[in-house]
Amino acid sequence: MATKKLGKQTVKFDHPPVIIATATTVGPKEGEGPLSSYFDTILSDDLYGEKSWELAESKMLRETVKTAVQKANKNITDMEYMLSGDLLNQLMSASFAARDLGIPFFGLYGACSTMTESLSLGAMLIDGGYATHLVAVTSSHFSSAERQFRFPLELGNQRPLTAQWTVTGAGAAILASYGQGPRITHVTTGKVIDLGIKDANNMGAAMAPAASDTITMHFQDTGFTPESYDLIVTGDLGAIGKEITEEMVYDQGYNITKVYEDCGLMIFDNKAQDTHAGGSGCGCSASVFCGYIYKQMLEKKLNRVLLISTGALLSTTSAQQGQTIPGIAHAVTITNHI
Template structure:
């Protein structure tokens, strides 16, 4: 019997795991944005001394993991699992980082929802009694994602106003059976939702329906109302997807306006930094959560947060074949202990 399951899609933990430390590494553009004071390591060069963007992304993830472990006063050998993924073919950046770190590894692909996915599964592992310490992490890189999903960087093409800027960065969180920090109490696993959007330059519109579906499922399963939370934050819908989400959730009977924001809106100053609709990428919600949100929770400025990382499950093949863009979103409730 699934004794920890409530409703159709939500788990309530009997032994909520603690998030005992986080760390972030971001690129130069992210380091010039509104959240710059919350990031641990801001690069001056987004190649990070490597020979390719992909290897730079792998190094960003690896260094974030090492810093988070160090901040937790543990060692790499204490980590029983690493749950991680990225946007690249065969999870190249993550797999190469896992090779170098030597931590038992689960490779995940949830596109930009991967941070909440790794936190969700990591929390289940800890609550289930299968580990005492693990790391949940993910990464993305503007240059590696652009040339995989859109155009060669040398092309210099004009970007649509609905387009978002893939975050160069990684966030890592250490989960533990014991601690004094914020803890994960609930997880709502999302379903794949596809309302037929085909424009690869409008990820916000493609992902918003999945964010709404998961958010409504969370409210219905738990009985929580939006006002329970100090902050409900989606992963990387950007300005356009954020507006769509607010309207769709309101139509379902919930007003989230006072407590809702989006990581893709928070991480950049869209006008000053010319990021059009905002940020995106696996690193978007990872850096905002492991940087800004976590540190504000440690300060007790935030005490109840619902993180809903969102992902667009397209591939270069599906886009070239004219398929629509499926979306996925996973929700994690994080509260101060």
């Protein structure tokens, strides 16, 4: 029986898994942003010594896992599962990294929501007694994402102001059944929500209804309120999606404004860096969480965080067929004190 279930979409862990270490790798542009000092590795060249951006992204993901495992004082062979995905077709980054690392692998696809999908399932695998240590990791890469989803960079297309900038970054978290660190206590799994947005250059608006739905469900299922949290942070809605989410959650009776931020707005200085509506991509919430937020939690500057990575399930095939962009968001509660 679902003894760990709260309400319709949330689980509460009996033995909340510990995030014993994290690691991050980001690209040059992210390294020039306001969170620069929180990343482990900042690339000077986004090709990272590889022949293609896709291989560079896979290397980022692989090396980030290695760094995280090292920071946790563990070996790669201690990792019982790797839960991972990225934005590329057939999870090219994650699949190739998993091959090189040799860790039993569950490939996940939730677009930019993949970091909380991996943390959600990872936490269930630890609390459920299936693993003592595992790694949850995702990545994205501006250049590989642009040519897959929009236009080859060589075309030099102009980007509308609603467009978001896919983060070149990877974030890995080592989850364990015991040890020191912030713990994952609750997981609220999202539904796919689609209010009809078709513009691949306005992903924030496509994802906001899913974020709002999951945040509201989380409050309803758990009885928590915005006051329960030091920080409520969405994955990568950017300026436009963040505003829509605030309003939609407010309409459901919760005012999150005081504690609400968005990773896509945190990672870049939008004015100085010309990133339009903000950052996006699996690597956005992954690197902001595994870098900035995790370290703020270790320093007790943040004690209770609700992380909601948000994904736009955009496919070039569906777009070419005139279909809309469904969105999804998964929420995870991370806390210093249980």
